[in-house]
Amino acid sequence: MPKDLVGIKELSKRDIGQVLDTASSFKDVLRRDIKKVPALRGKTVVNLFFEPSTRTKTSFELAEKRLSTDVLNFSVPTSSVVKGESLFDTIKTIEAYGVDFIVIRHASSGVPHFIAENVNASVINAGDGTNEHPTQALLDAFSIIEKKGTLEGLNVAIVGDIAHSRVAKSNIYLLSKFNARIRLIGPPTLIPCMEDYGVEVFYDMDEGLRGADIVMMLRIQMERQGRSFFPSTQEYFKYWGLDMKRLGLARKDALVMHPGPMNRGIEISSQAADSPQSVILDQVTNGIAVRMAVMYLLTGGEKQ
Amino acid sequence: MSKDILIKDGHIVDPSQDIDYVGDILIADGKIKETRTQNSKPRAQNSGLETIDAGGMFVFPGLVDMHTHLREPGFEHKETIRTGTLAAVHGGFTSVCPMPNTSPVNDNPTVTAFIIKKSLDEGFCHVYPIGAITKGQRGEEIAEMGLMYEAGCVAFSDDGRPVMSSIIMRRALEYSKRFNVPVISHCEDLPLADGGVMNEGGLSAMLGLKGIPSAAEEVMVARDILLAELTGGRLHIAHVSTQGSVRLIRQAKERGIPVTAETCPHYFSITEDAVKGYNTNAKVNPPLRTQRDVEAVREGLKDGTIDVIATDHAPHHLDEKLLEFDKAPSGISGLETALGLSLNLVGSGTLSLKQLIGKMTIVPARILNVDRGTLKPGSDADLVIVDMGKEFRVDAKRFVSLGRNTPFEGMSLKGMPVVTIVKGKIHR
Known part of the structure; x- marks a missing residue:
């Protein structure tokens, strides 16, 4: 897997197959009584949502919690973006917090690419403009x-x-x-x-x-x-x-x-x-397993 | 009082006089005194003469850019009259024509006078302002063309914005006839462009970026040609970027309608592919198009449909381009790459060197009715010496323009201006 998931365009068939296989294992986890695994304990993820979203954001957040990451939520109305900070400064600030993953949703196409080029954290596109989801x-x-x-x-x-x-x-x-x-x-x-x-x-x-x-x-x-x-x-x-x-x-x-x-x-x-x-x-339920798989694979982990 | 200068053994190309030979140019009192072939007998020369050896190099009249953004007044963080004219001189240009989309807009003689005064005080080359067609470039009522003309404007344009109202465009073309100045049209049907940020097609769909169809340019080219025919006003089409526009202008010229046209190096050098990766430095208006359009623009240059190569030098601050693609402003910093990119047209056999230099010197000068773009004895000594063999790599960090926004970063070009002389003053 590449460092980031910015789009399907950038993935190979093999990458996709690997996500789907891994998601299947995580789906089994989600059927258990205790639905949490320690796979990403100690890692930090920020959910950076510049567009309103309930479903995708909830699904990501649940996936992150099931993987035992520390979760930060950053959404526009409470952020410095309304104070006129540029996107570049916002993401550099977030990177300085020491996060491992940035889950990004933005109304402008190409923003995940822009962030991925400018930070070391793994960037996951949660929807950019009319480009990809x-x-x-x-x-x-x-x-x-x-x-x-x-x-x-x-x-x-x-x-x-x-x-x-x-x-x-x-x-x-x-x-x-x-x-x-x-x-x-x-x-x-x-x-x-x-x-x-x-x-x-x-x-x-x-x-x-x-x-x-x-x-x-x-x-x-x-x-x-x-x-x-x-x-x-x-x-x-x-x-x-x-x-x-x-x-x-x-x-x-x-x-x-x-x-x-x-x-x-x-x-x-x-x-x-x-x-x-x-x-x-079923799509809603599977969303959690698939997002767990994506985060898990972007850390470079092997299938459990 | 500038020194007398002798430029020796250069290959002189001056389309205004049909000169194409190796020879010398003598400059006295800031004016061209004489142009002569190598074999003709040198006259007695005064002792204070500065000699420049141009052996193995080319000498052209100073380039004339009829489409420039100097950003002053109002946007001095992007460019100033000082830095913009210095960039011009670096690129071989000795005359530039700043567009009126400054703040305040150059829509009245006071702003025109400010630009001219500032250019004389701080500028490095000749500056011929272009005034706004309409007050505030709002497209609602025509601006004081006559007063701006008297203050020094050489043409009128609402560049950056179209004149959407057909009746206002009609009035502008009619009224401008009193002063015999061209009206330069930024052809873009705004409702049809609908907030697009790149060329519309498969690539815009793939990148998820909103497209601007070619038709958004072409319907306005067609409209303005019809209005030029109706009014007899002198229409000049700015930054032609599509195959359809070239076709419309070609037909209009065949029918004898008073229309001229320009394109810019980026429209015949690169395609929309430069946008891939969401490169905001490739965001420009009109947008970069397809290979088919690039070829049509080259064909238009070749058959004379497109009269002029202009830069549309549109410098922006680094921070303004370091944004979401949707939000970044349009424009390319073009003065320092224009000559090298244009010389590729000679290399590819599209234009002869003489044709190319004509489109960058005497042709725009004639459209604007300014006494530039020539090495005729008695004219101001504006010229550029170019080392055609010298290859250089585009490196925006080394631009003297404040605008580092170029999609040509890292590209190898040939044809480096080595010396530019403005009114007898040497810039190396």
């Missing part, structure tokens, strides 16, 4: 393999605001490394130029869902409204929302995934979200 893609892969046994050759439909979704981007990079067949579905205004990754693009969701093994839904961010990416949430749901009828076009054993938080009735109906095919809550 690598731990989400790793936990999605883990969740798929758990049910399907493999990623190779699966038909994966990713539906929604692909252009602004770091989750979609990281998934595309990961799935393409494992030769999955990726279909991007959404309004033309929200599909980025990703031809280099061999994706297929569908503006018609019914067409795109046919025969899919995985249906990965994305959250529609409310700030996209009123900017003419689509005219209304009602119209959006009509053409790109997942309901049971549409889900019926995918394979019978297709999995429904969503990184959360969901907008029920906007991109996904409650019936689809809560159907037996849904693995949305």
